[in-house]
Amino acid sequence: MDPRDLLPMGEITRRSGFAASAIRYYEAEGLIEADRSSGGQRRFERNVLRRLAFIRAASNVGLTIGEIRDELSRLPDNRTPTKADWHRISRHWRQRLDDQIAALERLKSGLDGCIGCGCLSLRSCAFSNPGDVLDQRGPGAGLLPDTLRRPHPTRR
Amino acid sequence: MDPRDLLPMGEITRRSGFAASAIRYYEAEGLIEADRSSGGQRRFERNVLRRLAFIRAASNVGLTIGEIRDELSRLPDNRTPTKADWHRISRHWRQRLDDQIAALERLKSGLDGCIGCGCLSLRSCAFSNPGDVLDQRGPGAGLLPDTLRRPHPTRR
DNA sequence: CCTTGAACTCAAGTTCACTTCAACTTGAAC
């Protein structure tokens, strides 16, 4: 491939909006690939910009780096996603967003139910939902899906 | 106050569902208070259970510890929230939840708009939204409110 | 050749909300 078609780091950061450190991180994590110049500097193929756009979109939807890697690994490396690829993926993402929205709606209606009573009772109020009323999967269990649970450290 | 009315740690963890370490953390952070036994063990007033229910609810809504501290500091210490307190607060929380829901809806319709085109274009696709199209407040700027932005480390 | 900005590496730091650990001390029951 003609080396003039390869983009240096500066170009990538400018055009993708990611910091150089993030780009290097994504490479280290295997989300993107980079060639090297004779002197060891990164030279990116143009399709990396597409992958980065995909990464940003996925991360907006709330996917973790690991999940993004999985999705990307299902796209043959040098192919831009076909309509079929994109359709499958976007259905998946849409479902996630729907789940998150539904969870927030549930939370809101719990809240609405509490406005009248001012209770916040430990035993009966589903909104504040302590450990002995519902199960023990962590704060918010039963009301929030994993994707919205504030990522608690070392959740066993 | 009659010391028999004070609850030991075990009682609090059992009835609130929080781990002892979390309780101690909340005390250190100034979200709750504790008396001490002659030997130095924590003894909690009953209203602490209410505060803990409040903390769990707030954290379900996505408030940070700092924000929760602020809300709590507006409740006079030894008073359980009045209807007016609770009304004010729940209106605030409701607004947050509405914002979050709206943001996810926007994201979803961006996604829907992309399904047909399969584009994910860096220049024109609002969904993948790179830095040079919208502003630079961080990944997802313009689409996600701060409350849903995946908390990035060291966000300057 | 010289300068200068862009890029490199590797280790360590950051934030949040806790948890875990090690090494004690308390306190209620028997």
Added chain:
DNA sequence: GTTCAAGTTGAAGTGAACTTGAGTTCAAGG
């Protein structure tokens, strides 16, 4: 008086997703 579950402290660790810093090298223009 002994036992032992329950409680204490302070320091360090956790995970995610990067960022920061120090010190070094590259590459393009003049």
